[in-house]
Amino acid sequence: MPLRFLSKALTIIQDDHLGKVNAVLLKELNDGTYIDLALNISVITDYSLRVQVDEIDRQLSIAGNITSPVTETRYNETSYWAFKESPQNIAFKHSLQSDMLSLQYGHDNDHQYKAEIFLYPFKINLFYRNVLQLVLNEGNLLNVEHYRSRKSEEKEDSRDVLPEESTFDAYNDEFKDSKGDTLPFGPESVAADIDLIGFSHVYGIPEHADSLSLKDTSDTEPYRLFNVDIFEYPVQSKYPMYGSIPFMVGVKPEASVGIFWVNSADTYVDITKTALSYVDDKAIDPIEGVDFSSVSTHWMSENGILDVILIAKDTPSEVSSCYGALTGYVELPNIFSLGYHQSRWNYNDEKDVLSVANSFDEHEIPCDAIWLDIDYADGKKYFTWKPDMFPEPERMEAKLNETGKKLVVIVDPHFKTGYEISDQLMKRGIAIRNSDGKDAYKGHCWPGESVWIDTLNPNSQEYWEELFSNGSNLLGYSTNVHLWNDMNEPSIFNGPETSAPKDLLHYGNWEHRSVHNLFGLTYHEATYRSLVARNPSIRPFVLTRSFFAGSQRTCAMWTGDNIAKWEYLRESIRMCLTMNVAGFPFAGADVGGFFHNPDSELLVRWYQTGIWYPFFRAHSHIDSRRREPYLIEQPYQSYIREALLLRYKLMPLLYTQFRKSYKSGMPILKPLFYDRPENPGTYSIDDEFFLENLLVKPIMAQNQTSVSMYLPDDRKYYNFFNFTETLQGEGYHDGIRAALNEVPVYLREGSMIPTKERYRRSAKLMTYDPYTLYFATDENGNAKGQLYVDDGESFGYRDNGDYLELEMSVERGSRIQSKVVGGSGNGLFTSTLDSVRVERIILINCNATGNSVTVQQGEQRWAVDLIEENGYNIIRNPAVSINKDWAITL
Template sequence: MVMANSLKFVTVACCLFVVLLMAYPVESAKRYLFKTCEQSSFCRRNREYADLAQSKGAAWDSPYAIDSSTVQFDGGVLQGTILKSILDSKGDPTNVELPFQLVFLESGTARFMVDEKQRTDSPISGFPESITQRRYNEASKWAVTGDLTPDDNAIDATTDNERKDGVYKIKFGPDRYFEAVVESKPLRVAFYRDGEPQVILNDRGLINMDHWRAKPDPSQINDDPSLKNELDIKDMWEESFGGSTDTKPKGPESIALDVTFPGYEHVFGIPEHADKFSLRETRGGEGNHNEPYRLFNVDIFEYEVNSPMAMYGAIPFMQAQKKKSSVGIFWANGADTWIDIVKSKPNEQSFGVKKSTETHWISESGIIDMYVMLGPDPTSVYHQYGLLTGFTALPPIYAVGYHQCRWNYNSEDDVAEVDANFDKYEIPYDAIWLDIEYTENKKYFTWLKSMFPTPEKMMQNLDKRKRKLVVIIDPHIKKEAGYKTYETLSKGELAIKTSEGQEYNGWCWPGESAWIDTFNPKAADFWKDQYKPGKFCGYENNFLMWNDMNEPSVFNGPEVSAPRDALHYGNWEHRDVHNIYGATYHNATQQAMLARNPRQRPFVLTRSFFAGSQRYGAVWTGDNAASWDYLKIVTPMLLSHSIAGFSFVGADVGGFFGNPTPELLTRWYQAGAFYPFFRGHAHIESKRREPWLAGEPYTSLIRNAIRLRYQLLPSVYTAFHRASFDGVPIVRPMFLLAPENEEAFEIDDQFFFGETGLLVKPIVEEGARSTEIYIPDDELYYDYFDETIYEGIGYKHLDAPFEKIPILARGGHIIVRRDRYRRSATLMSHDPLTLVIHLDRSGNAGGVFYMDDGETMAYNRGAFLHRFFMFNAQDNILRSRSMQPSGASSRSYEKTIDEVRIEKIILVGFNTDKLKSARTVEAFQDKKSWSADIHVAETSDGKVSVVTVRDPKVLVIGDWSIQF
């Protein structure tokens, strides 16, 4: 009876905990759930270490130095041993050996690794004797898919005198364009391009690795000679927070390294944070943070804006940008990580008059595993990072359309009614989503039969209309006798375990639950089995997936997550892999969906992510709220995700929590039309807010915004295709197109969109009916809707009445559109195309168009169309030419689209004096020629002329030309 009452109490307490979180998402109700740096012993200790080094300045004598006698270079690898000076248990000086490698990859990226020499003489108390590798070294295994082969062409450029002084120089990269300079004492690794330092590791001497040591007797810990030089020994072997105790069976094992970007004032990346795009300093001061940025995947209700607090995902990638130069680093570590950022004063002698950015990376465990990418420009950095961690998966075309979701659509009738209303109000959409209430008592892979008696029929009805169904499945599995999914998971020992090796149980939506351990290959196989059509819904044509709560979220766990001393496959602790877990779950789901239907391109949305997650699907920014502040913070968040490799990103349109005003909802849809992932979503307690419920004029304005997205889908899909092979994101910062304009680097309330050249400035202020948009270069810009011309670097005033989205079209780009209304993206696949050409100052323009079947894997076998359109001012000819790779055949695919044509060409900014008096153009294709009529709208009131060719009768396949 006592046990039953205790269990009942825990159940009630956990449920009350969740209710309180959701009912009172105020700032004070969230912060106490999550650690500050001061409350995290390894962060606090390494910050104190940095303060000590800073206080000593040039007199700082770091205990780390390279043993020059161990250094050797061969086959593109410089390696040796770093010695850390410590005191032994008797108080005598000794050294800890830290093997290091500096690997120069064929891609031009450099990899710096530091490990601790394995200790097998002292088994770790409480752990199996089979553990011989104390430090977790597999983060790169999960994040990196690229070729890590060392570059045999890297050369040792060290002189004999330099070698005697403990200095080593290696030239590497394309044409040996880059140089690495390694100094033994003080330990320093600098990377040069064009003879100038770009990235310096350990420039301030903050490298630090907690070395292996036996746990001291608690009664003698203050007198232990080996701890004499430690600044702070509090919580080194055991740590409590929020009522939970971390046993730390392996003791302290943190790592830290400082990274300096000399002459770079701006750094970006390290998502996920709801903060400015150009990262702030973290050591205080006006407009700065007092806390480091934290990377620790957590379930945080209604996250704070303008904060360095941890959120749902972690990508430890940082880009530094200065005029005409860009570099990047990737810290391959999946443990709790804190990052300090400070801006040093200009040092004219060393780096010119620009500030330098000094960063300090601190992780709880693992090895130092740092990748350095030397650019030289943003596009090169994104490509180099993509070659490491993979590129954005090319999504199916319907995934790029609009998605309709809420917690929850309650029944099959509800789904059918919402679907019908989209048609009634002539609003396109591609997928309707079901949250957790579709299940039987929150048991995944089940259906609540009273509300969803015939799920296959429901999906078939949607499929007839070319629409999809997305359902949610989370990693927590309800612990219940008779529930086969749980019983198989438990019997197979496929769940996360406690520090004692038993199945770990915590609380989430179903109540007491176990969490699948997707680091375990057998668990991943088990997951595939759950998705088989015979086990979970027999219909497969339009069945898509949503992963949530995969941080993992544990309502009664420390920091709303799993205990750090819990165990995963291979007996690695959760502390080692925490930030990677969500990515392994995302990967397992994607693989399960591929196994379910190998022909179908899967779509899987995730909330938690790590570097490399872009290979598996899409992500959204989590539990935002219906307020203008949350709308405003979306753009910098999307920019941060995008430059860190995760292009397929969006935010809940309208805000998840609360009820948006009609104005806020409308402006959010206008912004959301340009989110790579475009979904409306709402909390279960929020009022229904499907677009037609807003009433007029809002419904029409929302309809127009969604239709604009569908009109631009050919260009959006083309941008996704580019991201899938070179890493250039969909949402693009100012410096990507204007790398010389440093004034634009901090601008994060506008962005360039995909391949279109469109400069988008969302309205994020209540009542705003105008805005200031910044033009970052000397190119011509045209109002997208009325062709008003803008030019000259600086802010321009744009009217933004409620019905208008502020968009400028940059000269020199050709936008590919489909202008006919359809119910969904799939139904548009054979519609004719419109080309919108905005001429640059020289009268030229170019654009790319990519097209495939939008659903299957056939594009991997050459079943796609890739064209380049160009307008040349010298001969006034618009040409279409193939971009198919050499040897690739697309003939079989082209036969399926041989009727797709160009139905309209809109030429903006053309000098109409060049037109013939007959006002016709000549078209050429397949050795034939013909005339096509044109319409001319002359220049007036600050607008430019527009020439429209209606039905030029050219096909999208094959080369063609049109003479103006």
């Protein structure tokens, strides 16, 4: 076929602050005529290359041809919702030849980046450190289905289409659930192929219940990104799920890349891997277990503009930081939200809720939140309570608060018709509308016939804040209630694919098909902002089921309606790791499985795995048996309790990792290839991960009592539960013990882990508990780590610098020290930390001698005991305060 694209009318805008290329792409049709498309290329935040393609004068082509109220331009506001703020353009140097424009840019003008933009045929080669990393349109699959009138489609005029385009169903849909789709503009898809050169593994594009390393789709369906309520989703599948993040990461030893496809419509991604080996100059077909030399991807979206961002860096961590600089990093969470959450559909009434909370306390099992599903609301009308079951919600909430526990309640985006709120949505014009733009759309969900709030409409925010304000029917004046936003794909029981008809209209007369994947984000962001408006001093917690790029800024997510089966336990870690790769680390899965009933072994192993999820909640279906931990028979109850206590013991470490992610976009659960990207042996591993320097391998198979564990480097690793068993040597280590009460967790030498080790009923009650520090020194006697501390609830860390960042280290096995390197010990909260002490220091592989050590803090010096126990040293009660520098001489 003829080559379709070339550039004309090339314009380069260049000054000290702005670098941008504007051009016209010519789409060559079958009859030799051309369609003009606008091409914009710019260098943006952290040297990412952004490529945008849109139709030119689309409104003029459409004028007089349709009567729909739909906005005539292509949807171009995805970035408005996905980006934290508008990116700044970065200047570049350029040179123009007869067939190619070259852009050079990078740190300190060393030109470590180069983009070669070929004019005919159109193609972009992206070089990083003089090596070709990414190629856009190598396969000539870039396409924008331009507007074609209904009349030309009815004539089946092939002159106005390309061979791979079709006039079939251009203005109607034969799919039985979508026959009502009006398709006012006909086909308007966008697509592009992007090759990753020299790469063998790619990751990301959640949400899919699949492996961490994405599979070749040559002989299967592509991965689909389309937010949908999927019942009992299959595992190892490319089916769409509740959320979509169109961001992919490629990793190889020399470099890492990212592809951010900025489009919120129904999207497919095909992946083809090319074999490394050649015979007679011909590539061998890809074979399982054989490395690959390149990965070809093909991105296709139903509509919108073509907007893609290409990132090239040294490591996947740098790619994550670059992506996070665009879309935002995870917010620092309210500390309770990192504790254990107990939920089911549904706790029956106030007595039931308080009985569950009391039972946790009686069995000395920590718990931070009790959750209420849809049946707490009167007739499933959100912002109401069943009066007989919850006569005084604030009394219940206050009782929970006595032990630091929170209440989390569900509010979905649909509202029963004939109810005050649905009436207000229609009266104020802030409901999603039918395709004619006149009336609110009415579909069916939990309350029956319902309408949906349009949170793309800025006017909806004011009303949403009214509903959440102090004294509201839902929250009253309580300070310990937080929110769960479910069903926000949106889920519509009588809609196509259990979702919204694609021709519904949102604010600005944009079709739902254009904004489908970001609707859930707009909804949970509206909730977050409303909670901040209600109480500006308290960090809200919002859980969402549906999400998009940027959702990490305001909420946590969970993987939806899983099943109490071993394969879903295994999949949960892969999915959480993928979410971490995709910049959304605050992720978890329903512990124990939502559907059906786990046996005791599966439940124990699920808790032992779930304690590592950044978001840790047990949740179950209304028809499942009660399975709160205190109801489980012994010895399984004790095993679950031990797992929960370990989660709370490691709370300081987990919170510190959230702080790092908040500042840099780093994963909280790190796949092994993030830790050692130079080691290809880590690229396929998705059943192990790092939490800082703890290497963890949960047990996710039935009747498994020993495992093989992969070490990504040659450093020594200590069993975190006894410190006497060690592993060393890159590669697999067999025969690691994993009885039902054991999980392989190993501490890497050269590191420090902070913990709190006293049982408390909730994370809130741990605020002023003392710390225990674990130092595992390397062969030179060195170890280091960080600790972050703030009040865990307010925005004082952000607004007033009311926090502490501590660097702690052992040097040459002879000196332990802690330095305040960030924040201030004089803040409203940090000034109260004089009494918070280090009560114990564990020194592993330090080989300290003597019976005592010298402690110095400020001008004071004193001696404390040093003892040896089971092959390691313990300093008991050094009595140093954490909010000031201190040192211990061994």
